[in-house]
Amino acid sequence: MYIIVIGGGRIGEYLVSMLVEEGHNIALIEKDDERARHMAENYDILVIKGDGSEASYLEDAGITKADVLVACTGNDQVNFVACQLAKHTYNVGKVIARTTNPGNKVLYESLGVDVVISTTEVAAKAMYAGIKGFASVLTFAGDVELLHVRVDKLSPIIDRKISDIHMPWGSIIATILRKGQIIVPRGDEVIREGDELAIVTKKGVEKKVREIVLG
Numbered sequence: 001m002y003i004i005v006i007g008g009g010r011i012g013e014y015l016v017s018m019l020v021e022e023g024h025n026i027a028l029i030e031k032d033d034e035r036a037r038h039m040a041e042n043y044d045i046l047v048i049k050g051d052g053s054e055a056s057y058l059e060d061a062g063i064t065k066a067d068v069l070v071a072c073t074g075n076d077q078v079n080f081v082a083c084q085l086a087k088h089t090y091n092v093g094k095v096i097a098r099t100t101n102p103g104n105k106v107l108y109e110s111l112g113v114d115v116v117i118s119t120t121e122v123a124a125k126a127m128y129a130g131i132k133g134f135a136s137v138l139t140f141a142g143d144v145e146l147l148h149v150r151v152d153k154l155s156p157i158i159d160r161k162i163s164d165i166h167m168p169w170g171s172i173i174a175t176i177l178r179k180g181q182i183i184v185p186r187g188d189e190v191i192r193e194g195d196e197l198a199i200v201t202k203k204g205v206e207k208k209v210r211e212i213v214l215g
Contacts, residue, residue: 006052
């Protein structure tokens with residue numbers, strides 16, 4: 001698939017690393033000079049330096065041929081405008097948005113955005129479920145789940161890099177709660193005993209994820 005990602009911060013970079021590993025063609029739009037340079041030097045992708053809420057940069061990124069657009073900057077206004085353009089001007093087949101404010105989800109949904117993920121809500125739900133062991137925390141768009149698991153001393157993934165953990169297709173470790181701090185991990189992040197993982201996955205593979213994470 002041809003996928004445009006807007007925002008090359010921690011979430012955007014982790015997403016790009018997973019998509020590149022799966023063999024997708026990626027274009028990234030990032031307005032920060034240093035972040036854009038970092039992404040261009042470390043990933044075999046097209047990097048456009050600019051504002052992802054402006055049509056000219058979306059066109060430079062190849063939006064007319066995009067299968068998916070993901071707006072995952074930390075700025076809701078940028079994400080909202082980018083999604084609006086993708087859906088209603090360029091007719092992108094699937095549009096996914098990150099929002100930092102759960103109250104804005106209804107606005108994105110009113111645009112017809114296919115998947116809206118509130119990072120604030122995801123983190124809060126994961127922490128709330130911390131004492132429950134392995135649980136399904138939240139369901140998105142009918143077939144996507146957020147799972148929570150605490151890594152105990154018997155877990156086979158302790159001391160392994162995320163890039164070396166072969167999760168089922170479509171499953172990613174989205175956040176790590178470690179000693180009260182939320183980490184949005186990159187592929188070289190090492191899993192530690194006591195980590196609490198928020199795993200985004202498809203319905204029907206929970207058992208496989210359990211086997212990989214808990215043994």
